Amino acid sequence: MDWGTLQAVLGGVNKHSTSIGKIWLTVLFIFRIMILVVAAERVWGDEQQDFVCNTLQPGCRNVCYDHFFPISHIRLWALQLIFVSTPALLVAMHVAYTRHEKKRRFRNGEKIDIEELKNAKIHIRGPLWWTYTSSIFFRIVFEAVFMYVFYYMYDGYQMPRLVKCDAWPCPNTVDCFVSRPTEKTTFTIFMLAVSGICMMLNLAELCYLVIKICMKESKK
């Protein structure tokens, strides 16, 4: 069960998305998940091994590392990607429920074409519109929350080269040096930028859906 399986799951949802939704999904998989797996995980791979402190005191390095990196960037991004992908499953559940209802009506003798039922592309109308819109809204909220958590936890988006640590059992104040700070800063800013783009796409999709429904209402 890994990113590939998530892709299979979300690929199915893709059929019922708008065009902007499909672009968002592509950006998610290629510029975020793929970058995370092929690049970022290597950069952060040796983060604790190469976190070096200027002391011989056993345990000081562990404690300082834990103090400055409560949750690693990589794990936060993995959680962010999972949470951001999950609202799409609400839409999938709604579509499955709609199909189940049609099946039930067919069973009760109503005349519905079987072929149409099998291949139907369900249009984003009525209650499905509300489900779809709330899923986009939740995506935006999760993206924003994680971006804020990053900012709050690491005091900005820059990875410092040196951190001064005075947690017990470190004697007085100890200098600790982070591994690959520039590369980490680059990737953090990259992931942040792509997060921002995804948020813009979600906002655009939200506006598109709202405008569509308003126009439909005014036509009626």
Added chain:
Amino acid sequence: MDWGALHTILGGVNKHSTSIGKIWLTVLFIFRIMILVVAAERVWGDEQDDFVCNTLQPGCRNVCYDHFFPISHIRLWALQLIFVSTPALLVAMHVAYRRHEKKRQFRKGDQKCEFKDIEEIRKQRFRIEGSLWWTYTSSIFFRIVFEAVFMYAFYFMYDGFRMPRLMKCNAWPCPNTVDCFVSRPTEKTVFTIFMIAVSSICILLNVAELCYLLTKFFLRRSKKAGNSKQQPNHENKEETKQNEMNELISDSCQNTVIGFSS
């Protein structure tokens, strides 16, 4: 044989689950197994390498690590996920047995058999009624029991769900008392609490499913008591029609999402 294979096996069982069962399966795969594989295993990856003790005594670090971490969290979670997924196989076995019986009837040329060919028997979706209801309900009951047992095991083994930064160890051969420092305690605490929270959500989903099944059972019983004078043939015809429709239309749902497909 890995998590992907388990995913395939349970996906097959999914076809015969209730909606709550399907939600439970999705939560299991996305919020537990996936988090375990992509995140938690990396956090615990260096747990013994970076378990540091303030001593030069050879063997002390090994002994202290073993004393404080009899079974690693990761292994406990893996065991928990396997045990919790397995009761669903009871349901799969029961369904396979029923199919086998229907195939046997078909092969004998039984007039009562309403299927036109083997393919229909293979694709049929069974309703949760009769003996299958009992199997399904006991599988949910076992799931709840396994979840609770593992949550208690975690609590008992690690004195709560928090990972301490420092452990004081005096097991032999450590001289007197030695300070040992755990690697990444905060990150481990965060993930432990996350996994506990998702476990609880899964328990709630299972309890809800159990209540739903019980309610359905009692409603059906009271309906039967009211309709006991209806002719039996009527029920058979309905089931035939329903099975045909299921077979014809079930394909349309298969590719929607893994949690909602066979």
